[in-house]
Amino acid sequence: MLKNKIVVITGASSGIGLLTARLLSREGAVPILVARSRDKLEEASGSIAGKHEIREMDVTRDDQVKQAMQDILQAHGKIDILLNNAGFGKFQNAVDMPPEEFQRMMDVNYMGTVRCTKAVLPHMLERRSGHIVNVASMAGKIGTAKSTAYTATKHAVLGFSNALRQELRESGIKVSTVNPGPIDTPFFDIADPSGGYVSHVEWLMMKPEHVASKIVQLMKTGREELNLPLKAAAAMRLYQLFPRLSDKLTYRMMNKK
Template sequence: MLKDKVVLITGASSGIGLLTAQMLSEKGAVPVLAARSESKLAEASGRIAGKHGIRVLDVTSEEEVRQTVEETIRDFGGIDILLNNAGYGKFEAATDMPSEEFGRMMDVNYMGTVRCTKAVLPHMLERRSGLIVNVASMAGKIGTAKSTAYTATKHAVLGFSNALRQELRGTGVAVSTVNPGPIDTPFFDIADPSGGYVSSVKWLMMKPEHVARKMVRLMETGKEELNLPLKAAAAMRLYQLFPRLSDRLTYRMMNKK
């Protein structure tokens, strides 16, 4: 089902972005890996056996996004799937984090998703075919202390995705979101340099291979939303039904940063 599909992946030089690209290649798809670091992309390229591409891309640049999309369409004949995976987080109290950091995180995590989506959409709409997969987070559904900036960006990604899905119904273009909990990736090198948070949530931490495998499966099925892990998915549903009660009951368990 994914054979010969061209998949543009942002944030693809490491972590689940790279693993997803590898798994897609094994299924016969054509992943196009995009990330800021040329050297990391070159290293990532050596780990993919099948046909693929690499693009140096900073998702905060409108011009680079436009150019990357145009070049991918030109070189590979189109874009069937866009995986908006680029993003980062920092865990710090709202009173301690500079406003500029709130802005930078929103620019990458949310506006990066918007820029890439808007650049790809005209092409997909013209073809009346395509899938946009946005990587949000469990944080986008359940807010926790010391993640105000990161949580806000993922709430924004979810809101954008849900509204866009409604706009695009009947066009042939679908929108899916992935909401993972903690994943054992380099994300925490920035988000949690002390390692304290990672240590406290090891029981919930997922292997990146597991998440990447689920994301590839989502691309095959077109499922609208994927919440991981399953135990967290149940907690998210409970939180949405009883937010204040859930806050009181889970405060100590959830706020480990």
């Protein structure tokens, strides 16, 4: 089902992006790994046995995003799937975090998704085919202390994705979101350098291989939303039904950063 599909993956030099690229390569797809660091991309490339490509690109640069997507389209004639995975987080109280950090996080996590999506959308509309998969987060649905900036970016990604799905409902293009909880990846090297938060959520933390396999499965099925892990997905549904009560009951448990 994924054989010979051209799949562009942002933030693909490590973590979920790289693992997803490996799995896609085994499925016969052609993953195109995109990230800012050429050195990291070349190192990542060495771990993928099947056909693939690497492209250096910064999702915060309009010119680089447009040029990279144009180059891919010229080389392959199509982009079947776009996985918007690039992003980072930093946990800090709102009163202490400089506005520049809010802006930088929004520029990467949200506007990076918007830039990449807009760069491929005209092509997908012309073909009346394509799949846009946006990696959001459980944080986009449940806000917790010290994650005001990160939560806002992922909430924006969810809003963008849900509205875009409605716009494209009759176009032949699918839009999916992936909302994972904590994952054991280098994400926390920046988000939680002290390791304090990680020590409190180890019981909930998922293996990145598991999340990557679920993303590949979603690409096959076209599922509109994937919440991980399942126990967290159930908690999110309860939170959305009773948000204020849930805040009061889970305040101490959820605010461990």
